Amino acid sequence: MKNRRANITILIANLPAERDRRVIRECLSLEEAGYEVTVIAPRGDKSLKVLPGSRNTRLRPYPVFVYGSGVLSFATEFIWSFLCIAVRLLGEVFAGRAQAVQVCNPPDVYWPLALMMRAMGRPWVFDHHDLCPEVYATRSGGQPNRWVYRMLELLEWLTLRTASAVFATNESFRDNALRRGVPEEKVTVVRNGPALGEIAPAGPDGAAEGRHGEHHLVYLGVLGPQDNVEGTVLAAEELTRIRGRAGWRLSIAGDGESLPALRKLVADRGLGDVVEFTGWLDGQAVDDLLRTATVAIQPDLPTTMNHLSTMAKTVEYVARGLPVVAADLVETRRTADEAAIYVPNGTPLEYAMAIDELLRDRERREKMREVGLTRFADHLAWEHQAREYLKVWHRLLARRPVDPTVPRPRTSGPGSSRVAEPAGRE
Numbered sequence: 364m365k366n367r368r369a370n371i372t373i374l375i376a377n378l379p380a381e382r383d384r385r386v387i388r389e390c391l392s393l394e395e396a397g398y399e400v401t402v403i404a405p406r407g408d409k410s411l412k413v414l415p416g417s418r419n420t421r422l423r424p425y426p427v428f429v430y431g432s433g434v435l436s437f438a439t440e441f442i443w444s445f446l447c448i449a450v451r452l453l454g455e456v457f458a459g460r461a462q463a464v465q466v467c468n469p470p471d472v473y474w475p476l477a478l479m480m481r482a483m484g485r486p487w488v489f490d491h492h493d494l495c496p497e498v499y500a501t502r503s504g505g506q507p508n509r510w511v512y513r514m515l516e517l518l519e520w521l522t523l524r525t526a527s528a529v530f531a532t533n534e535s536f537r538d539n540a541l542r543r544g545v546p547e548e549k550v551t552v553v554r555n556g557p558a559l560g561e562i563a564p565a566g567p568d569g570a571a572e573g574r575h576g577e578h579h580l581v582y583l584g585v586l587g588p589q590d591n592v593e594g595t596v597l598a599a600e601e602l603t604r605i606r607g608r609a610g611w612r613l614s615i616a617g618d619g620e621s622l623p624a625l626r627k628l629v630a631d632r633g634l635g636d637v638v639e640f641t642g643w644l645d646g647q648a649v650d651d652l653l654r655t656a657t658v659a660i661q662p663d664l665p666t667t668m669n670h671l672s673t674m675a676k677t678v679e680y681v682a683r684g685l686p687v688v689a690a691d692l693v694e695t696r697r698t699a700d701e702a703a704i705y706v707p708n709g710t711p712l713e714y715a716m717a718i719d720e721l722l723r724d725r726e727r728r729e730k731m732r733e734v735g736l737t738r739f740a741d742h743l744a745w746e747h748q749a750r751e752y753l754k755v756w757h758r759l760l761a762r763r764p765v766d767p768t769v770p771r772p773r774t775s776g777p778g779s780s781r782v783a784e785p786a787g788r789e
Contacts, residue, residue, distance in 0.1 A: 369760050370399040370460040375467045376444040379407025385555050390420045392749040403451045423451045441470045469495050471518040477525040486759040489526035491536050497668035501589045528755050533694050535671040553752045556678035558745040578611040578722050581656040584676040586619030594662040596628050601715030616641040653683045658721050661689035664709045682739040684732035688717045702735035
């Protein structure tokens, strides 16, 4: 079978394919390398048959009627997703496709399908998006049910150990896979982040002083309980005390289950004149927003999960040379390095003081901007990740050696899709 005829089926359970920017980039890279791609995912836009921006990546959506918020509802959602994905995957196999499969978590429940596919001699690759035990611990307020936590650890172990190969989104995820007993040669780090072609040329720092000469602060991402976006609102309140209410504003861009509570918090604290909600933005609107911002905020608190996770929003910030204020997290430092200011505990006052310091120091912002742009171009851009990603597929499918100049994926897909961070992290 020629390389261009091999079909890779990608499985997603937590959001529609057209909203998962990592998966979009993976699909476009696979297409450019000559593979055919099918994506099985929850139904989003009912009119879509092909992934936006792709040539012919087929979509096989399934309906979702229950969305998890507690243990029982999550279990119901996962069982339904498992059954729908299993039926559609079997359909792909019987149709002569699915020569290989990539599964994206959460949840970590698809290992029985991995055993089935591997028994048929077909590669099964795990694209590790989230550390599910740690996500559960964070969402339960740091006091998880120990039996639920252990069950999630077991499911993660089974998911990792039954895979032909594992894509880890950062070094901490790689270390986690090695601790779970996955051989080192089976684990490849493939980070998250935009392609170079998705990013418009960065303007000077002066362009970041926004309309009417005011400084523009920004939060971009999912608005969920684990994302601590309320900390961003409270930091804005502290900033009104430090430097008043004139000359700056905060934009919160995104959507999620915490949005109603955040709107109420802004109203209750009387911050409507300095805090605005943009809603969910498409790729071009995100680019426009970030290129006119002065400082970006990553409010994630120093929990175990956040130390081990790379925040997709941080890569988006760094890609535009946008200075970041963040809690001092292991993987955030590995991503942003000196393109960020780090606060020890992530309290609203710490954030406000660090933001005020940056707003008063244009020279430091410019240095941070240069660091961020260099890190993105030399290390973080999707082109660097695609090279490692495709090497694994060529090896598993016994294809030709990877050309060191991997074709740059087309960027119309991510640019035209709605921005999303799976579970708020890579």
